Amino acid sequence: MKVKVQKIDGSEISGADADIELNDEVFGVAPRADILHRVVTWQLENRRGTARPTRERSDVARTGKKFGRQKGGGTARHGDRAAPIFIGGGKAHGARKRDFEQSLNKKVRALGLKMALSSKAKDGLVIVDSLDLADAKTKVLKGHLDKAGWGRKVLVIDGDSVNEGFRKAAGNLVGINVLPARGANVYDILKHDTLVLTRDAVEKLEGRFNG
Template sequence: MKLDVIKLDGGVAGEVDLSDDIYGLEPRADILHRVVRWQRNKAQAGTHKVKTRSETSYSTKKIYRQKGTGGARHGDRNAPIFRKGGVYKGPTPRSHAHDLPKKVRALGLKHALSSKAATGNLIVLESASLAEAKTKLLALQIKELGWKRVLIIDGAEIDENFALAAANIEGLDLLPSIGANVMDILKRDTLVITRAGVEALEARLK
């Protein structure tokens, strides 16, 4: 698969040959769903917590005698049946993460990249670098290119000036190639990969 390589000013800077094994697959929703679910569950904090009857702050004295009242037998007011008592089998801190084979994760990333290529929302950029960190200048270039909700994937390292300029632009996100992931790719309308990013992703996924 061949794509034109553009510059930030909109000019063409040649062509790049993209691997069909990474960018030319038929996107599978089931694979993408599995990887996104794995990502979201891994990111979930799992800090939810309720108090059990041994943790609620109340007297442990037996509330009334065992027999002779005509009512049910009770110990203290911490029982789940009472207001302000403990919660029975409530949530406790835990990890929501689950395992997903590395091959499935890699396949998910390939399918995410292929889905952007199939819909024409994949753009290859010559380089994401600026001579000086000017947000106004970068924002103008992004506007002229027509990018609104865009993710830019660079090589192993991100240009510091570009990162500083992009930090305050709404709808623009920047990741190094090692941070490329399925959920961030699918969330954005447009995916932009630099030449260095293309090489790094191909090395990562082959």
Template sequence: MELEVKTLDGSAAGSITVSDEIFGLEPRTDLIHRVVRWQLAKRQAGTHKAKGRSEVSGTTKKFVRQKGSGGARHGNRKAPQFRGGGKAFGPVVRDHGHDLPKKVRALGLAHALSTKAKAGSLIIVEDAKAGEAKTKALKEKFGKLGLQSALIIDGSELDANFALAARNIPAVDVLPVQGINVYDILRRNTLVLTKAAVSAIEERFK
């Protein structure tokens, strides 16, 4: 598959041939959904906690006699039905993450990239560099490219000025190629890859 390469100013800068096995697949939403669920589950803190009846402070003394009171039989005040008692089946600290095979994760990434390519929401730029860390100047360049909601993926190292200038623009994320992931690709309307990022992605899938 051949894609047009642009500069940050919006002018043409030749073309690049990309792998059909990464950017030319017929997107499978079931694979993408599995990877997104895995990512979001892994991201959950799982630090929510409620005290059970064995953890709340209180006496275990039998407070009413077994028979003759006309009420129910109770052993102690820490039972869930009493005020100040423990929570029945409350949340506990746990890990929400689950396993997902590496091959499925890799395939999910390829299908996410193919989704953007098929929708025409993939832009290849020559590089992502800025002469100075000026948000206003970078925003003007993004306007020429038609970027409003975008994920920009550069090579292994980000240009410091570009990253500083972009971080204050709403709905624009900048990541090194190591940080590329399915969820971030899908949450922005446009995916912008530098030529260095394309090379690194294709090398990763070999």
């Protein structure tokens, strides 16, 4: 499919570079809700840290020696300092270790990313020539984005690394997130209103699947 290439302020480019041909095997895949749901769930679960366990009675290294007489001492007949009632003893019914990491087939993950890109290609995809800014200032970039009218939540993906001037200028703008091509993922693509790709990003993403 052919897509018009824009400048960073939303104005169109004229000449031979006005269009870019997108690979239908990457940007023309019919989205499936079940695949996207599986990939997003896998991403979010793997972001969770392991739930730390507490030390229970069997995990505490304390003496088991009886520290008082069985009778005649006027106190209870305790024999183990690891009991939960003592300071330094094990936790009664403590939290157990929980690991939330999931596995997902590599082919399913790749298919999910293709579907996310394809869903944006139908509505919400913008291709820009580059992220170069003559004046890399936040105020200037905000003016460009307001003129382009790309919406409140925009994900910008560049090539091997994000243009440094653009990254700094976008750092204080709410709703504008930037990623290198290798960081492209289903969750971030779907949760933004508009996906902005540079020419380098398109090349890297298509090469990621062709390779």
